[in-house]
Amino acid sequence: MSRAEDHAKALREWRRKRGLKRPEVISELEKLGVVMGYSYLAKLESGDRSLAAASLEYREGLRKVYRVTEEQWQAVTGLHVPVKEPRDEVQLDAPGMVGRRSIYVYDLLSAGPGGDGGTVIEVIDIPDTWRGEHVAYEVSGESMAPDIENGDRVVVKLQDYASPGNEVVCFVPDHGMLVKYLEKTTPDGEYVLTSYNPDYRPIWTSEITIYGVVVEVRKRRRVVNGNHGTN
Numbered sequence: 001m002s003r004a005e006d007h008a009k010a011l012r013e014w015r016r017k018r019g020l021k022r023p024e025v026i027s028e029l030e031k032l033g034v035v036m037g038y039s040y041l042a043k044l045e046s047g048d049r050s051l052a053a054a055s056l057e058y059r060e061g062l063r064k065v066y067r068v069t070e071e072q073w074q075a076v077t078g079l080h081v082p083v084k085e086p087r088d089e090v091q092l093d094a095p096g097m098v099g100r101r102s103i104y105v106y107d108l109l110s111a112g113p114g115g116d117g118g119t120v121i122e123v124i125d126i127p128d129t130w131r132g133e134h135v136a137y138e139v140s141g142e143s144m145a146p147d148i149e150n151g152d153r154v155v156v157k158l159q160d161y162a163s164p165g166n167e168v169v170c171f172v173p174d175h176g177m178l179v180k181y182l183e184k185t186t187p188d189g190e191y192v193l194t195s196y197n198p199d200y201r202p203i204w205t206s207e208i209t210i211y212g213v214v215v216e217v218r219k220r221r222r223v224v225n226g227n228h229g230t231n
Contacts, residue, residue, distance in 0.1 A: 002047070003050075003052065003078075003173070004047040004049075004050045004051065004052070005047040006077075007044075007047070007050070007051035007052070007077055008044065008045050008046055008047035008051070010076050010077060011044055011045050011051065011062065011066075012045050014062075014066035014068055015045070015066060017066070018065070018066055018067065020065075022038060022041055022042065022045075023038065025041060025062075025065055026038055026041065028065040029061045029062070029065060032061050032064060032065070034057055034058065034061035036058055036061070040058075044062075050173060050207055051077065051079065052077075052079060052171055052173055052207075052209055053171075053173070053207040053208060053209050054209065055160045055209070056158070056160045056209070056211065057160060059079060079171070099127060099128045099129065100125040100126065100127060100128055101125065101126060101128045102123045102124065102125055102126075103123065103124060103125075103126055103134045103135055103136055103155070104120045104122075104123060104135050104136065105120065105121050105122040105123065105124055105135075105136040105137070105138060105153060106119065106120060106121070106135060106136070106137045106138070107119040107120075107121045107137075107138055121138065124136055124153070124155075124218075126155060126216075130157070130215070132157050132158065132159070133157070133158040134155055134156060134157050134158065134212075134215070135155075135156055135158060135212075136153050136154065136155045136156065136218075137153065137154050137156065137169060137177075137179065138151065138152075138153050139151065139152050139153065139154060139179060142197055143180075143195035143196070143197045143199075143200040144167075144179060144180070144181075144195055144196050144197065145196065145197050146196070147196050147217065148167075148179060148196070148214075148217055149219070149220065150220075151220030152217055152218065152219050152220050153217070153218040153220070154167070154169065154179055154214045154216070154217055154218075155214070155215050155216040155217075155218065156169045156211065156212040156213065156214055156215065157212050157213055157215050158211060158212040159210070159212050159213065160209075160210050160211070161210060162182050162210050162212075162213050163182070164182055164183060164184045164185060165182065166181075166182050166213045166214070167179065167180070167181055167182070167213065167214035168180060168181075168182045168193075168210055168211075168212070168213055168214070169210075169211045169212050169213075169214065170193070170208050170209060170210045170211060171208070171209040171211070172193070172203060172205050172207065172208050172209075173205075173207050175203060175205075177211075178193070178203075179214065180193035180194065180195060180203065181193065181194045181195070181196065183202065188206075189206050190204050190205065190206050191203075191204075191205055191206070191208050192204055193205070193208075
């Protein structure tokens with residue numbers, strides 16, 4: 001059974017556990033401000049459309065309508081759930097913390113052949129003036145070197161769209177979670193994702209889920225002769 005078929009089966013089972021018919025799901029989504037067509041939902045449930053390629057808005061809407069916890073959703077689908085920034089954990093009046101807030105760092109975002117990642121490994125701080133939801137990812141691989149190297153961390157503003165010229169965090173079937181340069185989009189709806197390392201070929205895909213755009217790269221701390229430093 002393919003990944004899309006696994007997701008389709010899970011969606012059908014969650015809907016039936018709620019005792020909802022598809023038109024009722026559409027109505028519940030509308031109450032959340034999410035507009036989804038009946039045919040699109042049917043295609044998600046049949047596996048003809050990929051849940052992994054659906055927007056974050058659609059996925060989060062379905063998760064909430066079906067009352068699936070974040071932990072269960074990630075365990076069953078393997079798909080990312082946006083995490084609310086842990087503002088309550090930050091003491092803004094503490095020394096050095098004024099005007100800052102905390103975000104989660106996720107492990108192993110691929111800049112190589114692809115991976116799923118998804119484990120929270122740390123909490124870091126960003127300026128409180130940065131509007132919107134942000135997360136960070138630790139990068140694995142050398143395809144984006146020298147700008148983004150293995151072990152670096154990228155801070156990402158969560159959004160389900162991007163423009164050519166953005167560095168994006170995205171999911172691409174058969175490639176996994178990636179950080180890439182969005183070079184262009186074609187008239188027929190394909191996205192062209194490229195790497196800074198010329199040894200890696202571009203990825204052309206019409207199935208993509210964009211999680212956000214990179215707003216900062218934090219270089220990995222290295223130890224040289226017993227001293228910590230960054231490149």
